Amino acid sequence: MEWINIIVQGILVGGLYALFATGLSLIFGVMRLVNIAHGDLIIAAAYLAYTVIQLTGLHPLASLVVVLPLSALFGYGLQLAVLNRTLDKGILPPLLVTFGLSIIIQNFLLETFSADSRRLNAGAIEISSFSLMPGLDIGYVPLLTFACAVAVVWGLQYLFYHSPMGRSFRAVSDDPEVSQLMGLNNRTVYAAAMALSMVVVAIAGVLLAIRSNFDPFMGPGRLIFGFEAVIIGGLGNLWGTLAGGVILGVAQAVGAQIDPGWQLLAGHIVFLLILAVRPQGLFPKGVA
Amino acid sequence: MSILVLDQLSKRYGALLVTDGISLSVDRGEIVGILGPNGAGKTTLFNLIAGTVKPNSGTITFDGRDITREGAAVRCRAGISRSFQVPQPFTGMTVFENVLVGATFGRDRAGASDFAMRALELSGLTRKANQLAGSLPLLDRKRLELARALATDPSLLLLDEIAGGLTDSECHELLEVLREVNAAGVTMVWIEHVVHALLSVAQRLVVVDFGRKIADGVPDAVMASREVKSVYLGDDVHV
Numbered sequence: 001m002e003w004i005n006i007i008v009q010g011i012l013v014g015g016l017y018a019l020f021a022t023g024l025s026l027i028f029g030v031m032r033l034v035n036i037a038h039g040d041l042i043i044a045a046a047y048l049a050y051t052v053i054q055l056t057g058l059h060p061l062a063s064l065v066v067v068l069p070l071s072a073l074f075g076y077g078l079q080l081a082v083l084n085r086t087l088d089k090g091i092l093p094p095l096l097v098t099f100g101l102s103i104i105i106q107n108f109l110l111e112t113f114s115a116d117s118r119r120l121n122a123g124a125i126e127i128s129s130f131s132l133m134p135g136l137d138i139g140y141v142p143l144l145t146f147a148c149a150v151a152v153v154w155g156l157q158y159l160f161y162h163s164p165m166g167r168s169f170r171a172v173s174d175d176p177e178v179s180q181l182m183g184l185n186n187r188t189v190y191a192a193a194m195a196l197s198m199v200v201v202a203i204a205g206v207l208l209a210i211r212s213n214f215d216p217f218m219g220p221g222r223l224i225f226g227f228e229a230v231i232i233g234g235l236g237n238l239w240g241t242l243a244g245g246v247i248l249g250v251a252q253a254v255g256a257q258i259d260p261g262w263q264l265l266a267g268h269i270v271f272l273l274i275l276a277v278r279p280q281g282l283f284p285k286g287v288a
Numbered sequence: 289m290s291i292l293v294l295d296q297l298s299k300r301y302g303a304l305l306v307t308d309g310i311s312l313s314v315d316r317g318e319i320v321g322i323l324g325p326n327g328a329g330k331t332t333l334f335n336l337i338a339g340t341v342k343p344n345s346g347t348i349t350f351d352g353r354d355i356t357r358e359g360a361a362v363r364c365r366a367g368i369s370r371s372f373q374v375p376q377p378f379t380g381m382t383v384f385e386n387v388l389v390g391a392t393f394g395r396d397r398a399g400a401s402d403f404a405m406r407a408l409e410l411s412g413l414t415r416k417a418n419q420l421a422g423s424l425p426l427l428d429r430k431r432l433e434l435a436r437a438l439a440t441d442p443s444l445l446l447l448d449e450i451a452g453g454l455t456d457s458e459c460h461e462l463l464e465v466l467r468e469v470n471a472a473g474v475t476m477v478w479i480e481h482v483v484h485a486l487l488s489v490a491q492r493l494v495v496v497d498f499g500r501k502i503a504d505g506v507p508d509a510v511m512a513s514r515e516v517k518s519v520y521l522g523d524d525v526h527v
Contacts, residue, residue: 164392164400167381171389174378180360181338181370183394183440 001135006253008136014229014249015146016211018242019204020222021229022152023197025241028230030169030193031087033094037101039223041198044105045071045205046214050118060120060210067202075198079191087190102219109216117213126210145207149245152200153238159196160238169193228271234281243283247274290349291316291444291475292337297346299332299499306332307343308499314444314477319470321490321507322479325519329499330479331373334446337477338370339363350444364394369442373449373479375429379422383413383432386421387439394440404439410465411435426453434462438469445469447478451485459485487511495519 024038035041045067052063082101086093122141129139160166171179172189180186208214208222225248233244248267255266274282292314299307306329314320324330335341337348339360347356355363369390378386384404391397391404408414411431416424421432430450437445447466451459459482466489470476480486486493493510495503502515510516 164397167385167389168393170381170385171378174380175376177340177360178372178376178378179389181340181364182390182436183361183364184389185359185361 001133003257005136006257007250008132008138009142010250010253011246012138012142012146012249013253014246015142015149015242016204016207016245017225017229017248018149018245019145019152019200019207020226021233021241021245022149022156022238023200023204024223024226025230025235025238026156026193026197026200029236030173031190032173033083033087034091034098035197036095036098036223037105037219038098038201038226039221040102040105040109040219041201042205042208042222043214043216043219044109045198045202046120046209047109047113047118047216048202049120049206049209050113053120060122060206064202064206067206068199071198071202072195075194075196075201076191079194080187083194084187084190106216106219113216115215115217117215118209119213120206120209122210141207141211145211148203148207149242152203153242156196156200157238165192225267228267231281232271232274234284236285237281237283240281240283240285244281247282289316290314291351292477293349294337295347295349297333297336297343297348299329299336299341299343306499307336309346310496310499310501312494312501312504314475316443316475317470317473318492319466319476319478319490321486321493322477322496323481323483323486323493323510323516324496328496330496331448332499333496334370334448334477334479337446338368361393364390364440367441367443368446369394369437369440369444370446371430371433371437371448371450373452375426375433377421377424377429377432377436379420381421382418383421383424383428383435384408384417386432387435390436390439391441396441403441407435407439410438410468412461412465427458430454430462434465442474445474445476447476447480449479449481451480451482454482463489 020042024035027033027035048070049060049063049067052058052066053060082097083094086097125140129137131137160169168184168189171182172184172186176186229244229248230241232247233240247270251270252263252267256263290313294310294312297307297310298305310333322330332341336343339358343356347354350366350368355366387404387407388400391400408417411434413428413431413435416428424432434450451462454462463485478486478490487507490507492505493507494501495510495516497519502519503510503513
């Protein structure tokens with residue numbers, strides 16, 4: 001029973017990792033951009049929610065009404081003003097620029113909010129849970145997080161394959177030159193993708209901040225989890241990314257059970273094993 | 289009334305002048321054929337008109353508007369559309385989706401899926417609408433090039449060797465489609481090595497060699513001209 005509990009908790013944490021990873025996967029899929037600042041953007045979104053809550057007194061989940069559009073707008077602007085200029089120039093410029101962005105965000109957060117760790121206070125829901133069976137209690141926040149991850153993946157999948165916007169993403173991703181000849185302005189398509197990615201980032205940031213403490217330097221760690229989930233699941237497959245997050249979460253939970261110091265290590269070891277045995281990931285993109 | 293005017297258009301790659309001061313004007317509703325040996329700069333000329341390549345000098349006027357500095361997406365929505373010599377479908381999408389992209393973003397998006405279906409029908413691809421574009425054989429890929437170009441509702445269609453590799457009966461079918469499209473008011477500029485196909489629909493021929501325009505006129509006169517013969521058959525041919 002104890003092990004069932006550990007695995008279930010691991011699966012639920014995996015939902016959060018999947019949320020970290022989905023935005024990353026989306027951006028890489030559409031414009032082959034590896035966003036090193038992705039983790040820091042998640043933390044920045046958490047601080048944005050923190051600020052909104054300080055100013056308005058909204059509940060953290062309600063603050064999403066403000067945080068989501070602001071994040072999307074920021075992503076749109078960031079892509080148009082900065083990241084678009086780094087594309088089509090090889091793989092190095094986007095890496096360097098997003099790495100620089102990561103440092104800028106961390107230090108901006110440090111200057112503005114100090115190094116104290118913060119937390120979003122969500123009230124009673126934070127610690128409440130229901131019992132599925134003796135020895136297996138499910139927390140509402142982890143469950144909500146997992147449900148969000150499933151909803152986000154399903155929503156993006158639907159958008160990709162059943163909407164004009166999704167078609168524009170796939171066309172630009174498939175052949176950026178021909179897509180322009182079909183009337184698509186790649187730069188605004190990229191900006192829309194980044195805006196969408198930032199919406200997922202904001203959801204991830206707020207859920208993270210309800211669940212645990214955060215400080216300005218937590219971003220790179222979240223980035224690693226995100227990368228690992230994407231690669232375990234296989235590039236370009238969002239459901240695979242969700243599975244990757246779950247595998248990572250379960251590995252960490254099991255590792256922590258063996259020895260608390262093993263939590264992160266176990267996750268990384270599983271990642272390395274999968275990378276060694278199946279470098280293309282468990283569920284690489286079949287054709288849609 | 290000219291729909292497309294190129295004025296002293298030049299493009300150089302390093303020391304190589306691939307388009308050397310080409311001036312050309314295409315009338316509305318016309319079918320202009322472009323001939324020239326391999327490497328003469330025909331496809332580059334298309335890239336310049338479609339906007340994927342920017343000229344070093346000269347201007348391009350489309351529908352009375354200077355589009356020299358506009359990007360490919362703007363030109364597409366203005367009514368310029370092209371097909372590729374080597375078909376370049378979105379391989380991860382179905383045939384229908386390929387065409388739908390153009391019908392949604394390359395024109396006023398109302399009724400995009402109906403419009404896409406009509407483009408497929410015209411190109412004879414209706415039955416393969418749900419196949420993955422990556423799985424199509426060459427002939428169908430060529431048809432898809434045409435369908436996709438038509439889906440953006442062009443007023444000027446640039447065709448890059450669309451008849452190459454087709455059998456006679458396939459070619460005949462294609463010519464019927466092109467005539468139909470032209471009758472609907474679409475102006476065409478067509479690069480083609482299959483000369484008999486080109487001659488059967490083109491009202492005017494332009495011959496390009498080493499980036500320069502060496503002949504421009506009625507097909508028969510152009511085919512008979514000395515410059516064209518020397519380009520294709522060598523300088524010392526006496527006929």
